[in-house]
Amino acid sequence: MNETQLEQKIVVIGAGASGIACATKLLEYGFQNVLVVEAEPRLGGRIHTIPFGENVIDLGAQWCHGEQDNIVHELASKHNLLESTGPVYENYQCVRSNREVLPDNVANRLKAIVGDSLVTRQLELRHCSGSLGSYLSNKFYEMLRKPENADIDEVIAAEFFDNYQKFENSVEASDTLEQVSGRGYLEYWECEGDILLNWKDKGYVELLRLLMHSREQPAEELGSLEQRVLFNTSVQKINWNRNDARVELQLSNGDSCVADHVIVTVSLGVLKASHLQLFEPKLPVAKQRAVEGLAFGTVNKIFIEFPAAFWPEDWTGFTLLWRQQDLADIRNTERAWLEDVFGFYRVSYQPRILAGWIISANGRHMESLAKEEVLAGCLYLFRRFLHWHIPEPVNFCSSAWHTNANFRGSYSFRSMDTERVGTGASELAAPLTVVTMTPSSPARQKFMKQQSRCDKPIVLFAGEASSEHYYSTVHGAVEAGWREAQRLAEFYGLAGTQSVAKSQL
Numbered sequence: 001m002n003e004t005q006l007e008q009k010i011v012v013i014g015a016g017a018s019g020i021a022c023a024t025k026l027l028e029y030g031f032q033n034v035l036v037v038e039a040e041p042r043l044g045g046r047i048h049t050i051p052f053g054e055n056v057i058d059l060g061a062q063w064c065h066g067e068q069d070n071i072v073h074e075l076a077s078k079h080n081l082l083e084s085t086g087p088v089y090e091n092y093q094c095v096r097s098n099r100e101v102l103p104d105n106v107a108n109r110l111k112a113i114v115g116d117s118l119v120t121r122q123l124e125l126r127h128c129s130g131s132l133g134s135y136l137s138n139k140f141y142e143m144l145r146k147p148e149n150a151d152i153d154e155v156i157a158a159e160f161f162d163n164y165q166k167f168e169n170s171v172e173a174s175d176t177l178e179q180v181s182g183r184g185y186l187e188y189w190e191c192e193g194d195i196l197l198n199w200k201d202k203g204y205v206e207l208l209r210l211l212m213h214s215r216e217q218p219a220e221e222l223g224s225l226e227q228r229v230l231f232n233t234s235v236q237k238i239n240w241n242r243n244d245a246r247v248e249l250q251l252s253n254g255d256s257c258v259a260d261h262v263i264v265t266v267s268l269g270v271l272k273a274s275h276l277q278l279f280e281p282k283l284p285v286a287k288q289r290a291v292e293g294l295a296f297g298t299v300n301k302i303f304i305e306f307p308a309a310f311w312p313e314d315w316t317g318f319t320l321l322w323r324q325q326d327l328a329d330i331r332n333t334e335r336a337w338l339e340d341v342f343g344f345y346r347v348s349y350q351p352r353i354l355a356g357w358i359i360s361a362n363g364r365h366m367e368s369l370a371k372e373e374v375l376a377g378c379l380y381l382f383r384r385f386l387h388w389h390i391p392e393p394v395n396f397c398s399s400a401w402h403t404n405a406n407f408r409g410s411y412s413f414r415s416m417d418t419e420r421v422g423t424g425a426s427e428l429a430a431p432l433t434v435v436t437m438t439p440s441s442p443a444r445q446k447f448m449k450q451q452s453r454c455d456k457p458i459v460l461f462a463g464e465a466s467s468e469h470y471y472s473t474v475h476g477a478v479e480a481g482w483r484e485a486q487r488l489a490e491f492y493g494l495a496g497t498q499s500v501a502k503s504q505l
């Protein structure tokens with residue numbers, strides 16, 4: 001290894017999955033001078049595993065979604081860390097606001113109708129110029145009108161579909177499905193295999209340990225990133241217009257630091273909120289269009305621990321079907337936000353916990369409420385929808401991804417605006433470059449006797465939203481981190497035979 005490569009100062013902004021994957025990969029390539037700057041006092045970003053109940057819960061990412069071509073699955077399965085969650089999100093009960101539980105034969109037929117659209121949408125959305133919402137709504141009511149479904153009560157079907165749309169919004173992180181681009185929806189590629197693999201009693205933080213080669217105890221051990229992460233420090237300015245083709249960062253602790261390369265892994269929500277102030281000079285127009293055109297939304301989780309499970313053993317969870325006349329009781333009241341809590345489900349390895357989900361503006365509003373108020377609202381829902389005695393919970397916790405200025409939401413999706421602007425992940429992933437001389441390296445020297453001019457990537461972009469097909473996931477975030485580490489390795493002639501996907505170069 002030649003000296004100059006060892007000395008390149010590389011700063012990774014953000015210690016989420018993408019930043020950790022990127023920094024650890026850079027070290028593996030042989031770069032020595034790698035620093036990670038993290039605004040939070042902890043690692044993981046939107047991976048946030050905390051002690052709760054019998055072991056841990058995940059406030060952010062919880063499942064490894066799929067097996068084939070999934071880098072998280074590849075890493076974890078070697079150590080037997082993942083397990084199937086089973087059909088928790090398929091076998092749930094549907095409960096109405098008058099405490100009626102939909103009979104299995106009705107619920108199963110309604111589930112089959114929406115399930116069918118999961119298959120057809122892969123083909124039909126290719127030619128769709130409208131939203132996912134209008135597509136799904138047409139599909140649902142078209143199926144419902146078929147003679148074999150004539151006996152399904154229309155009111156119940158509408159309540160079911162209303163709830164189902166909230167579930168789909170939680171998958172997308174959209175407020176309404178009318179926001180989601182029908183065609184854009186297909187940009188996400190689902191990895192084949194089980195899409196709900198959980199991390200047993202360990203939580204998603206296990207992945208970070210795998211990436212850093214660190215042990216479970218002590219929890220603060222950083223493995224290969226030891227001494228390389230600056231916590232509680234946010235980057236406030238990225239000056240990428242210096243004469244020396246380097247980048248200057250201003251940090252919240254008052255320090256500044258000059259680096260040869262900076263890799264930005266902050267969420268799309270953070271970029272949207274701060275790119276105009278963060279970058280000096282401002283980002284090029286194409287990049288600004290990507291930041292503004294790609295969509296980013298909020299989904300929150302609610303965890304309630306009871307002294308003992310009070311729900312039937314065969315219930316994996318229940319969704320909340322509001323009757324219109326009952327909704328009038330909460331709309332325009334302090335409880336209005338509860339309308340967007342769409343269901344509660346069991347949690348693997350946590351026999352006494354139910355996990356609820358909330359979407360949209362009401363999910364963001366929940367973040368502003370006192371913990372007691374959120375819990376009281378959830379208990380109101382339990383008492384309104386279930387006919388058993390509800391025991392007093394022993395513990396409670398909910399996430400607040402939107403309010404936290406280091407996240408500004410949960411994950412990215414493709415909206416109708418993305419389509420209108422005509423942008424995508426590759427525009428977000430494209431590095432900011434300056435013209436410089438090719439760096440010397442043993443590999444390059446073999447082929448080139450003289451240096452020539454080239455584009456040096458000085459500010460690079462990773463993070464989940466920059467993944468073309470695996471956005472909104474951890475495997476997308478990890479791949480994006482590795483992609484940018486590889487981009488630098490290739491620039492210095494260190495990358496071996498692997499190559500960055502052409503579309504992302």
Ligand SMILES: Cc1cc2nc3c(=O)[nH]c(=O)nc-3n(C[C@H](O)[C@H](O)[C@H](O)COP(=O)(O)OP(=O)(O)OC[C@H]3O[C@@H](n4cnc5c(N)ncnc54)[C@H](O)[C@@H]3O)c2cc1C
Nearest residue numbers: 014016017018039045046061062063234235463464473474
């Ligand atoms: C509720 C929820 C559920 C989810 N469920 C799943 C799931 O089951 N499976 C799945 O695969 N994915 C899931 N995801 C998505 C997944 O968590 C993310 O896609 C992934 O963790 C994003 O990683 P990242 O490194 O790109 O970004 P982040 O994790 O956001 O990392 C960016 C880091 O940058 C830091 N930062 C921000 N601004 C600055 C600054 N100015 N200076 C320094 N540091 C800064 C942040 O603090 C953060 O640590 C979920 C997310 C949420 C919120």
